[in-house]
Amino acid sequence: MKIHSPFRTALVATLGVGLGIMLLTSVQMLSTVLLYxxxxxxxxxGLDPLVTLLERRGLPRWAAVLSTIVAVLGAFTAIVLIVLPVVTEQISQLVSQVTALVVNGDRTVQHLKDWMTETFPTLRVDDVFAYVQNWLEQEDWARNVADWGGSIGQGVLIVGGALLTGLFGAFIVLVLTIYFTASTPSLKRAVYQLVPSSRRERFIDIADQITDSVGHYVMGQVALGVINGLLSSVYLSIIGAPFTAVLAVVAFFFSLIPLVGTLTGSAVIVLACLLPGVGSPGTALAAAIYYLIYMQLEAYFIAPRIMSRAVSVPGAVVVIAALSGGALLGLLGALIAIPVAASILIIYRQVLIPRMNEQ
Incomplete structure (x- = not known):
């Protein structure tokens, strides 16, 4: 290909590269806003199914949105007011126990040795502790602890700043959620107008399937978290597990993570039941047996019924989507990745495959 004006071609290419860099930089700078x-x-x-249900009962859109937002905020506030004092008290107890374990170093080590000897009679406890001591000496662990101690003040400031930023972000997300929930129909109509009229009906059908699937997925995942949190609170209280309220909150939040959340939260709870001085091997064993049974019930009975109106996603796709979303956006990415994958599957099944079959 003959280039008639090398200067103009180079100028246009340079401007194109500069525009691309500027767009990428803008997206990076606006990443937090886009995340909100x-x-x-x-x-x-996720709230739209509740709003739609109230609309079918005869409420106007604004009243349905207001009722949904007030109900959700009221439930969240009630849970915080009820659970927060208990959680704060139990976290203080947990910190006190950990502090006592750290301060009473020699006695703690001896207590741990006695417990391991009693629990695992065939284990060479002295060899295990000798190996750990040699590893700590090789890694110069004491110097690292001193370095960490010197940065505690800076870490407190960073945590405080992160907390304020998180509160501000939560407020912004709350305001945007109320706005988007109230204006969902108008937003949908505005998007639908961009599609040619010949394809608009099909586009609306697929878009409604995607939004309904995402909404039912969000509500279903929250329902699974509530069920796990409530059952964990009851069962852990029965077996006398330590820090019941804290562990129930852990079970709830981990259940929001698809696929591996319940397993990870269960492992954390079982390990917490093994803390010397507050837990016991028997309590941990009882908790482990319960969560093994609960995970089977959740996988084969509870989740299929709750998620029956959401799009089913193959297990391999769930794993890949959760890992990819977590790597890109952290915990939020792992939560969003599953409905995004479900949306892509809807497009694949109802758009791409029919087009390929027509050719």
């Missing part, structure tokens, strides 16, 4: 918007859209789609 994506989170609010995700939550608004």
């Amino acid at each position: 918007i994506g989170t609010a859209l995700f939550l608004s789609l």
Whole structure:
């Protein structure tokens, strides 16, 4: 190909590269804002089934949105007011126990040795502790602890700043969620107008399937978390597990993570039941047996019924989507990745495959 004006071609190419760099930089700078918007859209789609249900009962759109938002905020506030004092008290007890374990170093080590000897009679406890001591000496662990101690003040400031930023972000997400929930129909109509009229009906059908699937997925995942949290609170209280309220909150939040959340939260709870001085091997064993049974019930009975109206996603796709979303956006990415994968599957099954079959 003959280039008639090398200077103009180079100028246009340079401007194109510069424009691309500027767009990428702008997206990077606006990543936090885009994350807020994506989170609010995700939550608004999750609340939309409740709003639609209230609309079918005769309420106008504004009243349905207001009732849903007030109910959700009221439930969240009630849970915080009820659980927060208990959780705060039990976290203080947990910190006190850990502090006592650290301060009473020699006695703690001896107590741990006695417990391991009693629990695992065939284990060479002295060899295990000798290996750990040699590893700590080789890694110069004491110097690292001193370095960490010197940065405690800076770490407190960082945590405080992160807490304020998180509160501000939560407020922004709340405002955007209310706005998106109230204006979902108008937003949908605005998007639908961009599609040619010949394809608009099909596009609306697929888009409604995607939004309904995302909404039912969000509500279903929250329902699974509530069920796990309540049952964990009851059962852990029965077996006398330590820090019941804290562990129930852990069970709830981990259940929000698809696929591996319940397993990870169960492992954390079982390990917490093994803390010397507050837990016991018997309590941990009882908790482990319960969560093994509960995970089977959740996988084969509870989740299929709750998620029956959401799009089913193959297990391999769930794993890949959760890992990819977690790597890109952390915990939020892992939560959003499953409905995104479900949306892609809907497009694949109802758009791509029919087109390929027509050719």
